[in-house]
């Protein structure tokens with residue numbers, strides 16, 4: 015019963031809960047006391063403080079990284095103390111870079127060693143492994159930019175007055191981007207740590223240059239948009255020390271408790287980032303040889319730039335509206351400015367519909383074209399669904415046609431599609447395999463597709479595969495990240511192609527198992543890395559040849575390398591660096607690391623199941639032999655069994671892994687569907703959420719339910735009816751709006767997170783009417799911001815539910831969907847009931863004309879059926895009255911006499927109120943009213959109400975224009991306070 019399977023989850027899943035869990039520990043005072051506590055008898059701790067310390071305390075955390083020629087080994091050692099007599103649960107958490115593989119994890123608890131074991135993942139068990147602790151994902155703590163991190167988490171019971179040491183190691187190959195290597199260490203112990211140290215040692219064969227330690231990077235929260243990435247101020251984190259000579263560098267970061275507090279009072283210090291590059295000679299590149307393996311780094315520079323043909327395919331569906339679109343536009347403006355004179359380009363925007371900026375061609379970069387393209391981008395206004403297939407087809411066609419026309423000219427260029435989306439396919443072809451197949455046949459291996467996903471609702475498996483199958487790469491931009499900067503950064507990485515069709519070859523009889531050696535493109539600032547095994551170790555010479563195409567010529571570089579000489583040189587460097595035992599086999603481990611990545615990529619790309627099986631098997635074997643925790647392997651850890659008397663029982667090992675203390679949580683979760691293998695550890699949503707998403711989409715027919723009707727509504731052209739349940743009064747009014755205006759009906763963004771906006775269309779008045787025109791609601795948008803942003807957009811024809819993913823429901827059939835945030839039930843061509851968080855319910859009536867008269871328009875009516883969940887601060891044309899009390903008064907000349915609320919009925923039956931007239935007192939305002947009756951609910955009900963004339967002047971806070979918002983997704987709360995008139 016003692017085997018536990020580790021949970022690897024995306025970092026942000028747990029950050030928030032962890033923070034709470036550790037809240038007790040963040041006091042500096044606690045920490046100092048626990049410091050003392052190490053040497054002094056526990057009874058010296060003041061009682062009240064001692065009670066506060068409930069969790070084991072991190073006494074020491076040391077993170078040591080050794081980077082040998084871009085291959086980074088990191089060892090984390092964390093010592094936790096349990097000072098109590100009772101056993102206590104300790105949670106060890108550490109963020110590791112997403113690209114790294116864990117290579118060892120060992121615990122020492124109460125003096126006993128508990129090793130872990132990497133095992134092949136059994137297919138059957140795979141699904142259970144995906145469990146995570148089910149904590150709802152906290153979007154605000156999304157990691158930003160390149161520092162994509164994942165959380166390693168282990169929880170264990172420490173016996174009373176004892177300690178646990180957690181030892182974790184991981185490895186990664188640093189990728190060169192934009193001209194530098196970057197190593198990121200997450201320093202987030204979530205509490206003050208008595209002894210905290212981060213050490214980064216860099217050993218390179220060539221001279222290290224541009225070494226830089228950046229300011230600590232914090233996780234970006236939506237509250238603080240400006241993060242510390244501003245490179246302007248180059249403040250190294252306090253206590254940072256750099257010791258370096260030409261090829262060696264040692265950086266230490268050892269903040270004491272006071273320095274830690276000053277950085278962050280909750281132990282979330284941030285990412286410690288080291289950047290550097292190395293000097294390189296022109297030519298074949300750098301080859302290192304060690305113990306029968308070699309690695310070859312190739313990063314030529316100072317080559318003429320290859321012109322590129324680029325088509326930007328940009329998602330402009332409704333969900334892009336707001337910040338995402340704004341940031342995308344901003345980035346595109348910059349990117350347009352960065353295009354080079356010899357480049358050719360075009361834009362495709364897509365939602366339901368695909369729009370091509372310059373149909374049928376790619377245009378050269380001229381000031382006029384750039385200006386015109388900016389105009390096109392500027393005018394983009396998001397709405398509708400996501401037709402990924404058609405968009406890619408349109409983009410591919412542009413490039414293919416262009417390349418055909420250009421074939422005569424013998425001029426090399428690099429062609430690419432940059433595809434950006436924030437959603438899943440919802441319109442047109444929506445099946446992933448079909449979209450991928452179509453893309454592949456449209457591309458015909460003539461160009462590459464680079465994909466960018468924005469936010470949480472993206473099918474990353476689709477984008478990843480799309481890029482892998484078409485020689486591109488995929489990049490994700492987390493929700494709430496600075497999308498503009500990330501987009502510009504991504505473009506900068508691929509904006510300067512220097513070579514294409516690169517082939518790296520070695521004398522055939524001396525190498526085997528060479529990693530990827532064909533590359534479609536080489537971009538300035540990046541690096542090509544190839545590794546392999548040496549077979550014929552009796553031969554000393556290795557012939558290396560690189561062929562590639564530059565803008566107008568082929569490039570061949572050849573060289574014979576002496577293996578013994580290289581190996582001697584490599585060994586000398588390693589010894590010189592005193593890099594420790596890790597380093598001994600770094601070339602081989604680097605080869606293993608790259609080979610696993612190759613295998614995983616091959617697996618995604620594979621066309622047949624036997625091919626896939628081949629790749630899987632090979633990558634699994636490699637993972638096992640290098641003890642890498644990869645998507646194909648799992649880690650099993652023995653956990654100590656702490657007896658009730660606080661001691662540790664002899665550890666048992668059982669064959670079938672039991673989930674020990676996780677069992678309860680895991681059994682609550684059914685297996686989730688198959689998540690993408692390649693992204694297995696990048697899961698964006700906790701399993702529970704994903705599952706909720708799934709079951710929701712088992713669409714079911716709603717039972718016929720009688721709807722309890724609420725009078726509070728905006729229906730017809732539009733007529734407003736407001737019920738004041740507290741005052742037992744019903745009031746009605748009209749609003750003569752302008753066609754095209756969007757009116758705020760309900761705003762409670764701050765509290766319940768709910769906003770309702772309605773858009774007006776105009777229609778000619780019917781014959782004989784005194785009005786010029788009438789207005790109706792043509793669409794209603796409900797934004798639900800909590801606990802997760804969802805949109806429900808209703809038109810007379812369809813309902814778009816954009817929550818966990820996007821659904822389009824036709825109004826012509828009855829259907830209901832329900833996830834745990836919102837429930838939407840459509841009764842065909844009649845009404846739609848939207849229930850939010852169980853306590854807010856809106857009903858929208860569809861008024862659809864089969865044979866409309868010239869003055870008739872399909873339109874919507876909006877009813878508030880349940881407002882319990884809306885806060886007292888709710889505003890909007892309807893929302894402001896929900897908690898309002900009004901009194902009916904009779905005005906007799908100058909004298910105003912209030913009547914009892916209870917006399918309302920009597921007053922009504924009086925009909926004409928006689929010489930005086932009736933008025934309502936609303937807040938400080940007196941509003942004249944007359945008695946009327948109104949038909950609501952498509953004429954099936956009649957209500958008697960007090961009618962306020964003049965577009966409800968004085969009845970409503972402010973004036974008409976105060977209720978007009980800039981767009982359907984506007985969620986601003988009432989800006990004027992509540993006592994304005």
Ligand SMILES: *[C@@H]1O[C@H](CO)[C@@H](O)[C@H](O)[C@H]1NC(C)=O
Pocket residue numbers: 117118119120181641
């Ligand atoms: C893992 O680390 C422990 C403790 O440092 C060590 O004893 C063990 O040999 C390591 N295991 C592997 C597979 O490297």
Ligand SMILES: *[C@@H]1O[C@H](CO)[C@@H](O)[C@H](O)[C@H]1NC(C)=O
Pocket residue numbers: 258259260261262590591
């Ligand atoms: C650089 O420093 C390392 C470690 O102190 C030392 O072994 C090495 O000889 C030095 N190299 C040079 C070129 O000074």
Ligand SMILES: *[C@@H]1O[C@H](CO)[C@@H](O)[C@H](O)[C@H]1NC(C)=O
Pocket residue numbers: 624625628
């Ligand atoms: C699988 O790998 C073996 C060699 O490892 C190779 O001979 C075979 O052709 C491969 N099969 C497929 C379908 O790629």
